[in-house]
Amino acid sequence: MxxxxxxxxxxxxxxxxxxxxxxxxxxxxxxxxxxxxxxxxxxxxxTPEPIIEALKRESEEPANHQYPSYEGLLKFRQAVAEWYERRFGVSLDPVCEVISLIGSKEGIAHLPLAFIDPGDVGLYTDPGYPVYSVAISFAGGTAVGIPLKEENGFLPDLEAIPADVAQKAKLLYINYPNNPTAATADVEFFEKVVAFAKRHDILVCHDAAYTEISFDGYEAPSFLQAKGAKDVGIECHSLSKTFNMTGWRIGFCAGNEDAVAGLGKVKTNIDSGVFQAIQYAGVEALLRNGKxxxxxxxxxxxxxxxxxxxxxxxxxxxxxxxxxxxxxxxxxxxxxxxxxxxxxxxxxxxxxxxxxxxxxxxxxxxxxxxxxxxxxxxxxxxxxxxxxxxxx
Ligand SMILES: Cc1ncc(COP(=O)(O)O)c(C=O)c1O
Known part of the structure; x- marks a missing residue:
């Protein structure tokens, strides 16, 4: 060929x-x-033993051998909501504000198919996880990197984005704690992101893969703790780094109901969800392994x-x-x-x-x-x- x-x-x-x-x-x-x-x-x-034990147990259950539901087991989504409430004080409706992902990469990569049309701009932070820009391009959009500069603590300067670019933008990826700079953001910064997104009608996708690995008593916030965040955004989480589960391929997306539904619609046409036994292992991780x-x-x-x-x-x-x-x-x-x-x-x-x-x-x-x-x-x-x- x-x-x-x-x-x-x-x-x-x-x-x-x-x-x-x-x-x-x-x-x-x-x-x-x-x-x-x-x-x-x-x-x-x-991966810690209790999570492996849960997978072993659940893999013996014939009901788990069939196609899983597209949006994830209600039990898994309820565990996510419970974890969010406990960890961040954020309330989520497990029925319509949470969806399972085959690792957070999958959700991050599919999101632009639901929200970017050819000619639209998708914003992402540079340096950043390479999936953001490629996913925007795959959907036919124009990927525009916002520089993360040392003098700004590797946070994007949203005011410096040219008005015509912001006007065409439909989606913004951010990621804190950040890969690769390891920079962190506080809720006040997230509230500025919410205001920017409301002004320009942009969907925010916060990639929260690293919130649970932190040092010196620091606790990373969720984007959804920012006032009004659920009006404009979603957050993609991963069990990969939090529980040493990179090979298992399980994560979730939570937040704005319409955005979750949009991503869900793409996914129903592409994948068929996460192996249920892995979802039950995810429930075990989220609810009983906080330490x-x-x-x-x-x-x-x-x-x-x-x-x-x-x-x-x-x-x-x-x-x-x-x-x-x-x-x-x-x-x-x-x-x-x-x-x-x-x-x-x-x-x-x-x-x-x-x-x-x-x-x-x-x-x-x-x-x-x-x-x-x-x-x-x-x-x-x-x-x-x-x-x-x-x-x-
Ligand atoms: C910033 C960031 N987001 C998302 C991911 C994807 O994680 P996973 O698909 O395993 O949940 C990674 C993996 O390295 C990452 O560094």
């Missing part, structure tokens, strides 16, 4: 930025060198301290995160982020992610994940320290 048979939306995808780094990593491994990856945000620890995210956060906090200290010993100046499991750090030595990541890989055998991989405004930074154990982190930091003097 010729390449020209591919749809334009695929041909138009931005080039895969990590191809060279992946090749360099494969070359090192082919030479028998052990590469330590601090690149992927996938928890290294297993797990706290325990995980304690582990990540220790790793954070270890990484911050190690990077400082290398002469680097990382931002100290109070949530999410990422450390965002300015690139030293006047090189760009890809060149820097390439050198760290070839000279130290450690994968770090160049900031430009998250958008043009990620240039000048790199990201390290805390999803490796203490020993691996120590080894990676020691390796980087050994080459630091030569490289910057």
């Amino acid at each position: 010729s390449k020209s048979r591919l749809a334009k939306r695929i041909l138009d995808l931005p080039p895969y930025l990590f191809a060279e780094l992946d090749r360099a990593k494969a070359d090192l491994e082919a030479q028998g060198k052990e590469v330590i990856s601090l690149g992927i945000g996938d928890p290294d620890m297993p 797990i995210p706290e325990e995980l956060s304690e582990i990540y906090q220790k790793r954070r301290d270890q990484v911050i200290e190690g990077l400082r010993a290398c002469g680097l100046n990382p931002f100290v995160p109070r949530a999410a499991f990422y450390v965002w750090c300015p690139v030293p030595g006047g090189v760009d982020s890809k060149e820097f990541a390439g050198k760290v890989l070839t000279e130290a055998g450690v994968v770090v992610t160049p900031g430009v991989g998250f958008g043009e405004h990620g240039e000048g930074y790199f990201r390290i994940t805390l999803t490796q154990g203490e020993e691996k982190l120590a080894e990676a930091l020691a390796r980087i320290q050994r080459v630091a003097k030569e490289l910057w």
